[in-house]
Amino acid sequence: MAYKIVASQCTNCTACEALCPNLAISEAKGTFVIDPALCTECIGHFETPQCVAICPVDDTCVLDASQPRYQAA
Amino acid sequence: MTDTLFTQAMDHGTGPDDLAADGVVDISDVMQKMAEHKGCGTEGGSGKASCGSSAGPADMAPEIWEKVKNHPCYSEEAHHHYARMHVAVAPACNIQCNYCNRKYDCANESRPGVVSERLTPEQASKKVLAVASTIPQMTVLGIAGPGDPLANPAKTFETFRLISEVAPDIKLCLSTNGLALPDWVDEIAKYKVDHVTITINMVDPEIGQHIYPWIFWENKRLQGYEAAKILTERQMLGLEMLTERGILAKINSVMIPGINDKHLVEVNKAVKSRGAFLHNIMPLISAPEHGTVFGLNGQRGPTAQELKALQDECEGDMNMMRHCRQCRADAVGLLGEDRSAEFTTEKIMAMEVEYDAEGRKAYQQAVESERQAKVAAKASELDGLEKAGDIALLVAVATKGHGIINEHFGHAKEFQIYELTAKGAKFVGHRRVDLYCQGGYGEEDALDTVITAINDCHAVFVAKIGGCPKADLQAAGIEPVDQYAHEFIEQSALVWFKDYLAKIESGEIVHQQRGDAAIRQGALLSQAG
Numbered sequence A: 001m002a003y004k005i006v007a008s009q010c011t012n013c014t015a016c017e018a019l020c021p022n023l024a025i026s027e028a029k030g031t032f033v034i035d036p037a038l039c040t041e042c043i044g045h046f047e048t049p050q051c052v053a054i055c056p057v058d059d060t061c062v063l064d065a066s067q068p069r070y071q072a073a
Numbered sequence B: 001m002t003d004t005l006f007t008q009a010m011d012h013g014t015g016p017d018d019l020a021a022d023g024v025v026d027i028s029d030v031m032q033k034m035a036e037h038k039g040c041g042t043e044g045g046s047g048k049a050s051c052g053s054s055a056g057p058a059d060m061a062p063e064i065w066e067k068v069k070n071h072p073c074y075s076e077e078a079h080h081h082y083a084r085m086h087v088a089v090a091p092a093c094n095i096q097c098n099y100c101n102r103k104y105d106c107a108n109e110s111r112p113g114v115v116s117e118r119l120t121p122e123q124a125s126k127k128v129l130a131v132a133s134t135i136p137q138m139t140v141l142g143i144a145g146p147g148d149p150l151a152n153p154a155k156t157f158e159t160f161r162l163i164s165e166v167a168p169d170i171k172l173c174l175s176t177n178g179l180a181l182p183d184w185v186d187e188i189a190k191y192k193v194d195h196v197t198i199t200i201n202m203v204d205p206e207i208g209q210h211i212y213p214w215i216f217w218e219n220k221r222l223q224g225y226e227a228a229k230i231l232t233e234r235q236m237l238g239l240e241m242l243t244e245r246g247i248l249a250k251i252n253s254v255m256i257p258g259i260n261d262k263h264l265v266e267v268n269k270a271v272k273s274r275g276a277f278l279h280n281i282m283p284l285i286s287a288p289e290h291g292t293v294f295g296l297n298g299q300r301g302p303t304a305q306e307l308k309a310l311q312d313e314c315e316g317d318m319n320m321m322r323h324c325r326q327c328r329a330d331a332v333g334l335l336g337e338d339r340s341a342e343f344t345t346e347k348i349m350a351m352e353v354e355y356d357a358e359g360r361k362a363y364q365q366a367v368e369s370e371r372q373a374k375v376a377a378k379a380s381e382l383d384g385l386e387k388a389g390d391i392a393l394l395v396a397v398a399t400k401g402h403g404i405i406n407e408h409f410g411h412a413k414e415f416q417i418y419e420l421t422a423k424g425a426k427f428v429g430h431r432r433v434d435l436y437c438q439g440g441y442g443e444e445d446a447l448d449t450v451i452t453a454i455n456d457c458h459a460v461f462v463a464k465i466g467g468c469p470k471a472d473l474q475a476a477g478i479e480p481v482d483q484y485a486h487e488f489i490e491q492s493a494l495v496w497f498k499d500y501l502a503k504i505e506s507g508e509i510v511h512q513q514r515g516d517a518a519i520r521q522g523a524l525l526s527q528a529g
Ligand code: SF4
Pocket: A003, A019, A020, A021, A022, A023, A024, A025, A034, A038, A039, A040, A041, A042, A043, A049, A050, A051, A052
């Protein structure tokens, strides 16, 4: 599954946007959102999901249970 | 962010090249010249006077004096007349500090709880030019919190580029936590950034791990000792690289009682030996409502006396900057005087901005003459102070700026604190009281709070004061002084001090020490009014 951002906790700090290797994160209506079609959970790029590692608010970038886990090709 | 602003090497008598050569600077001489470029003036209690040591702009390299004389962050005189401005273009951060809740602004730079507007580099540069054209005092532009400017390098350097193209006379500065600094020193040099402030709270990772829960390093989140070790190594390397290139480096430290308070003396030595020219120790501002780790776990900030004792201890080694305030990152106008409302993004984007370089120059020349008059006035009052012996006392001053006693007691949002000793009057800090003067509380409570904030002072100088507060102040042992309304601060304080000393001599009064004072904590609430 892809990651998602809990909008109510996001501080709009922009940090995750610049770090995503897949450009999956963008600003939308006062918060930041992850495009599940683009998010690869950072697999193949980094050991840890970059958005999770940089986010200043714990449990804000979380796995989206409504999406299947990402399968590396 | 790490500010740095509250962010800001220098050498005295010689040029930046010499600085690079030995890395050691006699800071006290430099600052003495900065503060007293017309000669011996206010050297304060803790010694290091360069009176008599031919301190004067004559033996300071002109290019260095130029760098600092109009600098509201450096010169104790200039900060009355000039202003800086900060723009928030860089909200991302690459570390976490226990005194920061990034839902709000950087705790280092701002009042926690006040969210600044995030601007694009284009908006930011337009805002800066609009403000600079309206307020000729605006001579310094800083990029600081919330966030770390060097964790957002593209936005930071684009903003600098846009501003330096139109207004090369505006000094650029930035504040950083230092983690990314070594990677960007050459870029900083390219944009002629005037000074860099690094927030350094420790040089020992054992201590650092209690201040920084994590850092983001090489695409991973690191914690504990390992994280703090990398951070301190990067901060020291970054500082050394700035010094090598002759870029002024100021250090900010947050004093956290029980965690790094004693250790900051070590930090002071470490940064001095690497060429930092100023060290600014700020009190931790901590309250549960800020939502920071320290706020929530009950970590207290220092009292005014604890802060001053540490600053005095470090001053023997290096000049301390005491006129630094934890003001808002995007405050506009003279330091402390918040004119942000006039310059909202909406209003700015609708403005036709024409950069008024000529008008700014004329204003700044007028200020320069005023400032020199003030220094001369102060120097004239130094005779006869020997009587003070070991007596050192503090006085509070209500002022709106320009180095003049020109604020009504009841309207003062803050008081400037001066230390009076046999060596003269020395500015040692600010006490904010604005929180207490706004809505909700009765007059009485407000007055109590002001008294608590300046309880370590013997007198308070004001332009005007009502009968009731006058009586209450007297009852609290603080003498309200209003006969020097609209006169120069230092000069008036010294006249009063000599009078005080004469009364002791005649036996009319007995000199007594005053107690401690509280540093204002509940910044968040001040927005409620
Ligand atoms: S997990 Fe990685 S790929 Fe997915 S949004 Fe976060 S940074 Fe991008």
